[in-house]
Amino acid sequence: MYKKLLIILNQMKPLRVMLSILALLLCVFVTPADTKAQYEGIYVITTLVLPALTPLIFLVLLLDALMNKVWKVDAVGSDIIKYRNIMRVDLLLATVIFILWIPYYIAIWN
Numbered sequence: 632m633y634k635k636l637l638i639i640l641n642q643m644k645p646l647r648v649m650l651s652i653l654a655l656l657l658c659v660f661v662t663p664a665d666t667k668a669q670y671e672g673i674y675v676i677t678t679l680v681l682p683a684l685t686p687l688i689f690l691v692l693l694l695d696a697l698m699n700k701v702w703k704v705d706a707v708g709s710d711i712i713k714y715r716n717i718m719r720v721d722l723l724l725a726t727v728i729f730i731l732w733i734p735y736y737i738a739i740w741n
Contacts, residue, residue, distance in 0.1 A: 639720060642713040647695065654692060654724040657685050661731045664738035682735060689728050696721035 640648060662677055669678045696718045703714035 639716050643717055643720075647717065650688070650691060650695065651720060651724060654688055654728060657681060657688055658724075658727050658731055662735050664734040666735075682732075682739075685728060685732050689725055689732075692721045692725040692728070696725070 643651070660677060660681055662682055666678055669675060699714045699718040699721065703711055703718070706714055
């Protein structure tokens with residue numbers, strides 16, 4: 632498992648790694664559904680910045696997965712595996728973000 636993770640990280644470019652790290656941070660710092668917005672202090676980050684950043688990161692992950700699917704069509708050899716692995720990581724992170732953050736957005740809309 633550790634070797635496979637290292638292989639995938641070696642296949643990813645630095646911007647894609649930073650996107651994945653940011654997505655993981657959004658998964659760790661999920662804002663609870665009943666949280667009220669705070670306009671001062673450190674809570675501005677967790678109640679205003681992260682909820683605004685989450686849909687953007689979610690869509691960028693989906694766009695990256697789509698672009699990897701497009702590049703995989705013309706790829707040969709080990710590049711096919713590389714693009715498939717990156718696409719799986721993107722879709723996994725997008726799914727986790729969706730599952731963890733959807734209660735917050737449902738609470739906002741109601």
